[in-house]
Amino acid sequence: MAPPGKKRGAAPDTKRTKKRVPDPSGAGKRLRVDPSTTVEQVLRSKKSANLVFDLLELLESEEAELVLGAVAGCKTLFCGLLEEEQLFQGALPGGGEEEDQEEEAMMRSLGPEDKYRLFMRLRYSSCVETLLELLDHENLDVRDSALCCLMDFVGAEGQRPLQDQDGAQHGGFPRRLLSAVVEKLLSSSRDTTALSCSFQRLLLLEDVRYHVMTAVRGNLATVMAASRGAVMPVYQNNAFALMCNVNMPSKESELVNFLVPEQAKHEESKASKLSEQRRAFEKMWLVFLKYQLPSSLYKKVLVRLHDSILPHLLSPSLLLDFLCAAYDVGGAISLLALNGLFVLIHQHNLDFPDFYLKLYNLLEPSVLHARYRARFFHLADLFLSSSHLPAYLVAAFAKRLSRLALVAPPTALLILLPFIYNLIRRHPSCRLLLHKPGSDEPVDDPYLADQNDPAQCRALDSSLWEVKTLQQHHHPGVAKAALLVSSPLRHHEDDLSGVLETTVTELMEAELQQEVSSIPLEFEAARQLLQGGGGVLGRHFCLATATGGPCVV
Structure with a gap:
């Protein structure tokens, strides 16, 4: 077997040394390797299994066109292998170099078929890690293509689980792979808002939505605790962008769309229950709002809070302290906090001490020029x-x-x-x-x-x-x-x-x-500038000479 072209076992963010084709532009490789032909050969004959290295090498090309073709080829290849159950099922050997892993794995007493499945499983893992790295690619089309490919892998793994997914309550959903995707979307160093928008259509699926909310909550708790609650503008904005794309259903009967159909049939699956969806939604937002937010993000949260967040919480009263703190800040933040307080006071009968005293003190000249003036006076009137x-x-x-x-x-x-x-x-x-x-x-x-x-x-x-x-x-x-x-x-x-x-x-x-009736301003109406009133001004002053220059008589 040919040696693998890259390492495995490291975290997706870890930089790895990789073997590349001699031509850095990839032009020579393009002439020798066609992704669709390569995929067809690998699927047709197990003797062509080593051609998968050429496909994985194209994923590391410098040209976006080659990468897009390789991503499409990888999706066809590994989704086909997953559907035909041609990937090894079970836990892979421990960490270390990929060569060491493969050597350790091949020393097992496995038959030819199992060795083939194990070989392709290792290549699949290498492909997943490379696709996760492509989510940081400078080309948006490459990022979108890699994201779609990874989510196709999530769906294929859900129907043919490769390893135990920690209990029947998750119905075999590949949470580890999805959590790795969410971790890349919640980058702390670059803006991933555009990628989160591409991810929005996938959040319409009930099982994806539930497990994404769970993964976001865990990631927020880990990252913010590590930063000791310090403000992380890029990370928190990325988290907010992803969380805002979560549209919660309002009825149990609306839970009909699943990436993994078995999730809907499984009795113990939490993703198929509206109460569990709302509980995951509530925990995610409570963790996010627990830490200090940048001022600009504070306003964005308050704008959405009353109609997109509070109605879907199991216990909206849990946000009373957050809204009270926002109401005490002053300025535009206090104006925006009125929306959430209005919902809690009128719909949930919560008591807010000194509410009218603070509302009275918000009436300052600055409120007349605030961006949210209309919203403020509408709520104040209520x-x-x-x-x-x-x-x-x-x-x-x-x-x-x-x-x-x-x-x-x-x-x-x-x-x-x-x-x-x-x-x-x-x-x-x-x-x-x-x-x-x-x-x-x-x-x-x-x-x-x-x-x-x-x-x-x-x-x-x-x-x-x-x-x-x-x-x-x-x-x-x-x-x-x-x-x-x-x-x-x-x-x-x-x-x-x-x-x-x-x-x-x-x-x-x-x-x-408005039509204004003509009002006589003088006895003789002026027909041009500096004339009228007997032509006194015109006899002494004119605007220009015949040649265009100024003149004074």
Whole structure:
């Protein structure tokens, strides 16, 4: 037998010295080796088994075209051998050089057929390790092709297990191979987001999804514990990208697609049970959120938390501490944490101490310019919609918002004014803020703007004079909305959904589309620049001479 062309037994990330063809470009090899022909010869005759080395050598070529052909050939060859059960089944010899492994293996008292199966099994292991290395290839097509080939091997191994997979609860699923693939996707040195997107379609399969979630949880626990919880931006972003591609089913009847069909038939298979899928999903996210996150990733997690994560957890209340900590951070992170807190408070009846106190302190000028302004005011409107809130609290919010209105841009004012009016409509006891006796006389405002406690800010002793000031605003829409403060409010609430997403561009386009009647500005209409009004300016100044140069008369 020809000696193997590479080592085995080392971890996929370990650098190994490999025998290559003399021509570094691989052009000479391309003339001698055709992957499809080689695969056909190996499958047709066991005497041609040594040709598999040529195929494995092509996997290490410098040319992407040759590598893609070799990957396709390896998939056809080894999937065929797995289907025909032509690979040795059982544990391989221990670590060390591949030559040592093969020598040790061949010393066993095996017949010719078993020796052939063992020989091809060793070549299959070498192929898997090389494909794992190709997941780091600079060419995206090579990475995608290697990933698809590895997952085909996972499916083929699942139907013809090569070794014991640790118990009947996993139904013979090749977890070791899948865990090696997940480990490469969770790289700590390079971005694997694009590769994770290619992996997304495979996560629609129930057994793949379950075992990927289990593998991600174990990898997170190991890597983050080794780093002592320090922030690892590249690794954590890769983990988040992979985890976001997991789409959980909502019903047991939806668990119908399996990479290994036997998983669905096995009674003890956890992948075929929705409760086990949700438990694996919950454990994965709890481990991920246990450690400190980069600020940018913190925001991405909070954006998805309320609709993509919380509904699929067995115990959503386990994330209360995480959301409380995020709510205390301040700024945009606190605004985004409101979504998750809203779900926990309204759907799971969890109590959050001093919630309205912290919500009141979020009302600062910066919130008017935040990217998530529309989301914040939508949730704030929901939190303040209860008619059982005390009058002093509602008055404090109305007064705080009216004070913010003095420094707000027009797009924010079109949100703030209807918001204030809705608060007063829901709580008639706060109408005295609009029609306080003697409010037209200049007096000192008793409202304490620097007081962080709404119960101590004396909002009920004040009035909404700030809204009346906006009746002189330059934007006609704002001035018109502010006029409502001088007349009785109707009982019907304003719908905020139409103004939450309003932008400056939309306001400008609306103004430009309005038809404006012509207004005479002077007796004699000017027909060109610097003329008109009797031509006085035209007699002394002109813009240019006949030759194009400036002139002054």
